[in-house]
Amino acid sequence: MQRFCTLAFVLGLILMVFGLTYIFPIATSLYFDDGMTNHFLRGMSINIGAGGILAASTMRFRGDLKTRDGYLLVAFFWLLMASAATLPLLWGIPGLSFTDAFFETMSGFTTTGATVLVGLDQLAPSLNLWRHELNWIGGLGIIVLAVAILPLLGVGGMQLYKAEIPGPVKDSKITPRITQTARLLWLVYVGYTLLCIICLYLAGMGWLDAICHAFSTLSLGGFSSHDASIGYYNSPAIELVITIFMLLSGMNFATHYTALHHASIKPYFLDPEAIPMLGLVAGSILLCAFYIWHFDVFPDFFTGLRYVSFNTVSVATGTGYSSTDYAKWPAFIPWLILFLSGIVPCTGSTGGGIKMFRALLLWKQAGRELFSILHPRAVNPVRIGNTPIANQIIFAVLAFIFLYFISVVVMTFTLMFTGMDPVTAISAVMACINNTGPGMGSVGPAANYAHLNDFQTWICAITMLLGRLEVFTLVVLFTPAFWRK
Amino acid sequence: MQRFCTLAFVLGLILMVFGLTYIFPIATSLYFDDGMTNHFLRGMSINIGAGGILAASTMRFRGDLKTRDGYLLVAFFWLLMASAATLPLLWGIPGLSFTDAFFETMSGFTTTGATVLVGLDQLAPSLNLWRHELNWIGGLGIIVLAVAILPLLGVGGMQLYKAEIPGPVKDSKITPRITQTARLLWLVYVGYTLLCIICLYLAGMGWLDAICHAFSTLSLGGFSSHDASIGYYNSPAIELVITIFMLLSGMNFATHYTALHHASIKPYFLDPEAIPMLGLVAGSILLCAFYIWHFDVFPDFFTGLRYVSFNTVSVATGTGYSSTDYAKWPAFIPWLILFLSGIVPCTGSTGGGIKMFRALLLWKQAGRELFSILHPRAVNPVRIGNTPIANQIIFAVLAFIFLYFISVVVMTFTLMFTGMDPVTAISAVMACINNTGPGMGSVGPAANYAHLNDFQTWICAITMLLGRLEVFTLVVLFTPAFWRK
Ligand SMILES: [K+]
Ligand SMILES: [K+]
Numbered sequence: 001m002q003r004f005c006t007l008a009f010v011l012g013l014i015l016m017v018f019g020l021t022y023i024f025p026i027a028t029s030l031y032f033d034d035g036m037t038n039h040f041l042r043g044m045s046i047n048i049g050a051g052g053i054l055a056a057s058t059m060r061f062r063g064d065l066k067t068r069d070g071y072l073l074v075a076f077f078w079l080l081m082a083s084a085a086t087l088p089l090l091w092g093i094p095g096l097s098f099t100d101a102f103f104e105t106m107s108g109f110t111t112t113g114a115t116v117l118v119g120l121d122q123l124a125p126s127l128n129l130w131r132h133e134l135n136w137i138g139g140l141g142i143i144v145l146a147v148a149i150l151p152l153l154g155v156g157g158m159q160l161y162k163a164e165i166p167g168p169v170k171d172s173k174i175t176p177r178i179t180q181t182a183r184l185l186w187l188v189y190v191g192y193t194l195l196c197i198i199c200l201y202l203a204g205m206g207w208l209d210a211i212c213h214a215f216s217t218l219s220l221g222g223f224s225s226h227d228a229s230i231g232y233y234n235s236p237a238i239e240l241v242i243t244i245f246m247l248l249s250g251m252n253f254a255t256h257y258t259a260l261h262h263a264s265i266k267p268y269f270l271d272p273e274a275i276p277m278l279g280l281v282a283g284s285i286l287l288c289a290f291y292i293w294h295f296d297v298f299p300d301f302f303t304g305l306r307y308v309s310f311n312t313v314s315v316a317t318g319t320g321y322s323s324t325d326y327a328k329w330p331a332f333i334p335w336l337i338l339f340l341s342g343i344v345p346c347t348g349s350t351g352g353g354i355k356m357f358r359a360l361l362l363w364k365q366a367g368r369e370l371f372s373i374l375h376p377r378a379v380n381p382v383r384i385g386n387t388p389i390a391n392q393i394i395f396a397v398l399a400f401i402f403l404y405f406i407s408v409v410v411m412t413f414t415l416m417f418t419g420m421d422p423v424t425a426i427s428a429v430m431a432c433i434n435n436t437g438p439g440m441g442s443v444g445p446a447a448n449y450a451h452l453n454d455f456q457t458w459i460c461a462i463t464m465l466l467g468r469l470e471v472f473t474l475v476v477l478f479t480p481a482f483w484r485k
Numbered sequence: 486m487q488r489f490c491t492l493a494f495v496l497g498l499i500l501m502v503f504g505l506t507y508i509f510p511i512a513t514s515l516y517f518d519d520g521m522t523n524h525f526l527r528g529m530s531i532n533i534g535a536g537g538i539l540a541a542s543t544m545r546f547r548g549d550l551k552t553r554d555g556y557l558l559v560a561f562f563w564l565l566m567a568s569a570a571t572l573p574l575l576w577g578i579p580g581l582s583f584t585d586a587f588f589e590t591m592s593g594f595t596t597t598g599a600t601v602l603v604g605l606d607q608l609a610p611s612l613n614l615w616r617h618e619l620n621w622i623g624g625l626g627i628i629v630l631a632v633a634i635l636p637l638l639g640v641g642g643m644q645l646y647k648a649e650i651p652g653p654v655k656d657s658k659i660t661p662r663i664t665q666t667a668r669l670l671w672l673v674y675v676g677y678t679l680l681c682i683i684c685l686y687l688a689g690m691g692w693l694d695a696i697c698h699a700f701s702t703l704s705l706g707g708f709s710s711h712d713a714s715i716g717y718y719n720s721p722a723i724e725l726v727i728t729i730f731m732l733l734s735g736m737n738f739a740t741h742y743t744a745l746h747h748a749s750i751k752p753y754f755l756d757p758e759a760i761p762m763l764g765l766v767a768g769s770i771l772l773c774a775f776y777i778w779h780f781d782v783f784p785d786f787f788t789g790l791r792y793v794s795f796n797t798v799s800v801a802t803g804t805g806y807s808s809t810d811y812a813k814w815p816a817f818i819p820w821l822i823l824f825l826s827g828i829v830p831c832t833g834s835t836g837g838g839i840k841m842f843r844a845l846l847l848w849k850q851a852g853r854e855l856f857s858i859l860h861p862r863a864v865n866p867v868r869i870g871n872t873p874i875a876n877q878i879i880f881a882v883l884a885f886i887f888l889y890f891i892s893v894v895v896m897t898f899t900l901m902f903t904g905m906d907p908v909t910a911i912s913a914v915m916a917c918i919n920n921t922g923p924g925m926g927s928v929g930p931a932a933n934y935a936h937l938n939d940f941q942t943w944i945c946a947i948t949m950l951l952g953r954l955e956v957f958t959l960v961v962l963f964t965p966a967f968w969r970k
Contacts, residue, residue, distance in 0.1 A: 368884075369881060391876060398850075398883045416817040416821075417817045419817075422925075
């Protein structure tokens with residue numbers, strides 16, 4: 001019982017703090033006089049009130065959070081936040097169902113960036129800011145999840161990253177570690193966000209758009225305040241700024257912290273993921289640029305390169321902006337970049353999917369196995385950087401990939417079972433589980449998820465959360481072993 | 486040098502023996518007077534002649550085949566046989582390119598059963614028999630591959646099956662083991678084929694069709710002498726006979742042998758794959774039958790059940806017959822059964838794909854990992870039946886699946902790169918790597934592979950061989966480690 005009280009206490013506190021963030025849409029609503037002020041004020045009161053009651057009523061029964069409570073904490077964190085955040089949308093957008101509102105907020109918090117709303121350009125500015133803020137807050141949560149919680153839980157080989165950030169915490173209490181790690185990395189995240197806002201403003205965006213898009217860039221969320229996404233601006237400068245910040249956000253924030261702390265770029269070379277990630281993205285851009293040049297989609301090579309670069313970085317990092325309807329390009333490119341979104345984002349970034357380190361580890365393990373069927377007795381450990389990786393971690397990574405793959409298959413067939421066409425189904429699942437956003441077919445970059453029926457919408461929302469919590473964290477809650485004493 | 490001479494000697498002998506099998510199409514051609522006799526006689530002479538020269542010229546330099554030569558043996562076996570078998574097709578079908586002929590024979594030998602020929606009903610009877618015979622001979626090769634060679638090579642965890650068939654061979658010499666194992670299992674294969682011929686005849690097929698379809702049923706090849714495949718007969722009796730024999734052929738022939746040897750059905754229950762395989766197929770049939778009933782595709786439930794049963798067993802076992810154009814059914818069913826073809830066939834069957842035992846092992850490993858993130862210190866070995874499986878084998882299986890998955894991704898993107906649409910590309914790759922045959926889109930059950938361009942045709946042919954040789958066996962030939970002393 002005590003663990004549930006502790007959990008409820010922490011969640012109550014989080015809800016209260018979350019309530020404070022309503023201040024930004026309130027200010028926006030007041031400034032633009034868009035009539036949403038009361039909705040946000042009401043939402044704020046309910047959040048702070050409900051959070052306060054939850055925290056106050058469980059306070060005297062609380063203890064320390066133990067490792068295993070981490071699973072419940074993160075699952076309920078995302079579910080609770082997404083539910084709470086629906087209120088302003090439900091009040092502000094007449095006719096919006098709870099299913100669609102929940103999809104939108106879950107898409108926000110998981111930084112998926114898929115939307116069920118049409119007519120974003122006509123949406124009240126404060127509601128648009130709200131959507132982008134959800135992206136940004138989701139990013140805050142993901143950094144903590146990736147750098148502090150998952151390594152502690154040992155999900156999918158993340159125990160590799162246990163000692164990444166130096167700290168005094170050696171026992172299994174989860175709270176101090178979160179606090180300390182969060183402080184350092186959030187500083188980087190906030191700093192980069194401010195920098196991105198300024199750059200976007202200088203590149204020609206208005207202040208509100210600059211804030212909104214900086215929020216969804218740093219979080220790799222990919223929400224936009226325009227139906228045409230970044231294509232709305234048709235500005236190479238804006239595309240360049242966003243491209244750079246998407247690449248930065250696709251890297252490990254711990255590496256950014258170390259690099260800034262030591263004022264050195266060496267940490268990027270020591271990071272086993274950064275260079276392969278940049279290399280893979282650069283190689284894919286070149287390949288696609290020549291490919292699209294061959295098909296004469298754009299008047300010249302460099303125009304093609306511009307569009308290929310932006311959309312490749314956007315989709316491959318799992319952001320999901322588009323600067324044109326790339327689904328109309330020869331199918332090889334959109335499918336390649338959608339596939340890349342599963343492996344390009346690095347651990348400790350705000351991206352999703354399998355992640356670069358697991359893809360690297362898997363690749364090396366396959367090579368080791370190829371070698372070992374020729375030399376069965378040779379000892380040949382898998383290394384990432386210079387570190388030999390224990391079999392236990394390789395197993396965890398392989399199991400993660402397998403569970404991820406099962407999830408893709410099961411969710412795709414579930415969507416097809418509801419009558420969805422195969423192209424839309426598989427791409428929607430890839431786009432949701434990788435927290436990318438736009439898929440192909442009827443959920444492509446020029447379309448959205450609005451036409452899905454309720455059941456399909458819920459399946460997609462669950463898939464986003466599944467991807468965000470690295471599958472295991474959520475699936476483990478449904479095992480009897482978890483609930484046994 | 487000696488190893489290559491030994492290899493050439495063995496391949497020469499095989500080519501000579503293969504030459505003898507031209508006797509069947511020659512007899513057919515004489516009987517039906519279809520004008521192909523000379524083509525087959527010429528092919529026979531060239532096969533026996535070339536094989537004889539190869540064997541005679543390398544005979545005095547030959548030694549024993551070593552384990553590692555197994556990789557070269559199987560790769561060259563399939564390549565050489567497929568090349569040799571093109572001759573009658575090239576002579577007998579005016580205008581057929583070598584690419585298409587090679588695709589057809591490779592499809593035959595790998596028991597994929599995909600075809601580039603249109604107008605099968607009008608094809609000379611001897612040429613149709615020839616195609617089916619390739620299926621059947623391919624099946625002979627696969628049984629040896631699966632039960633004698635791959636376990637010895639230790640490919641993809643197949644070392645598990647090393648001691649399956651008792652025998653006196655304990656050293657690394659490959660020849661005696663092949664001979665001995667082959668004799669026992671081929672006996673079962675030949676016996677079942679004869680039984681299947683008789684049953685098909687009794688069910689209403691003519692003798693030639695019965696022979697042809699027994700050949701492509703037992704081998705799970707799926708070639709048919711009719712463009713409409715088994716739909717041509719519209720006969721529940723024929724469908725029932727074929728369904729039963731497809732299920733039998735999807736099981737381990739070593740289990741059949743043991744069951745027949747002891748006149749007991751107990752071996753099927755001891756076989757860790759047989760029951761899960763039958764259960765998975767039965768469950769899928771039920772699910773699909775109710776699903777298609779809901780969509781009112783057929784006038785009543787039992788008509789639907791009949792069509793669903795046949796096509797599900799056909800595709801899931803990797804045979805690839807069709808009794809109707811199931812691609813027109815709600816997409817969930819054709820994609821599900823195509824996916825199943827990757828996991829339904831058992832080890833030691835004539836089917837392809839990942840195979841049932843690897844799917845089971847993977848499933849259990851994921852469960853173990855799920856348990857172990859909660860109990861990191863608990864020892865909890867994966868078991869298949871009652872046997873605990875060594876980590877080394879689990880690694881080999883996981884690496885196999887990963888390499889298989891990489892192959893699917895690389896081949897799919899390669900096909901899409903050539904401009905093929907995503908649905909056709911992914912389904913063609915799945916159908917080829919699982920040795921199933923028909924895919925979806927423009928390579929669906931009512932269509933064929935004739936419209937592919939040469940490059941696409943080669944990619945598909947390579948994918949078939951890749952799947953048939955369980956990926957590793959072929960890929961290892963391209964590693965420097967293989968060619969090092
Ligand atoms: K995204
Ligand atoms: K087949």
